[in-house]
Amino acid sequence: MNKKQIITDIEHISRKMMLKSKAKGHDYAHVNRTKIFSLKIAKSIGYGLFTTEIAALLHDIGNIIERKNHGAHSAVLAKSILDKYPISEQDKKEIIQAVGEHSQPYATTTLGKILQDADKLDSMGAAGLMRVFEFNLDKYKLYN
Numbered sequence: 001m002n003k004k005q006i007i008t009d010i011e012h013i014s015r016k017m018m019l020k021s022k023a024k025g026h027d028y029a030h031v032n033r034t035k036i037f038s039l040k041i042a043k044s045i046g047y048g049l050f051t052t053e054i055a056a057l058l059h060d061i062g063n064i065i066e067r068k069n070h071g072a073h074s075a076v077l078a079k080s081i082l083d084k085y086p087i088s089e090q091d092k093k094e095i096i097q098a099v100g101e102h103s104q105p106y107a108t109t110t111l112g113k114i115l116q117d118a119d120k121l122d123s124m125g126a127a128g129l130m131r132v133f134e135f136n137l138d139k140y141k142l143y144n
Contacts, residue, residue: 003050006085007057013081014057021063026070030122031060037118047110051091054082055098055115075100 001009018028035056042052058081062073078099082092098111107116 001086006087007050007053009085010054010057010081014061017061017077018063021060026060026063031057033122034059034115034118037121038114041114041118045110045114047114051095051098051111052114054087055095055102055111056118058095059099059102059115059119071100071103074102 014031015028018026018031021027035053038052038056039049041047042049058078059074060070061077061081062070062075075096079092079096082095087095094109094111097109098107098115101107101109101112102115102119107113
């Protein structure tokens, strides 16, 4: 199985899992936009695209369990997925760590920082504005 096949498989898995997401505004469209931003950032700094793309595809799958600790849940689920593929242990470790830390205040790895920045870039657009209202709807009285 080559890298392109692995990415295609993981993309399919991510798409199916994100249909069950418990976080509104965190659907597969968000994952795809985050992937696009992640790849652009990685290319600009000469970082590996294979690990970047996989991390972006898996970064929010933990939302099928709960929103609050989704980064940690995503990392656990990512490990179980990655263990099924011929990916080096170093790449797996890097992806899992980045996925786990992307929702923390400060990522510690380059891949974690790429993923965190890409995720934040997506939150700055129209989808991000919708999320502000979705997550805080009880705070905003839009009617009497």
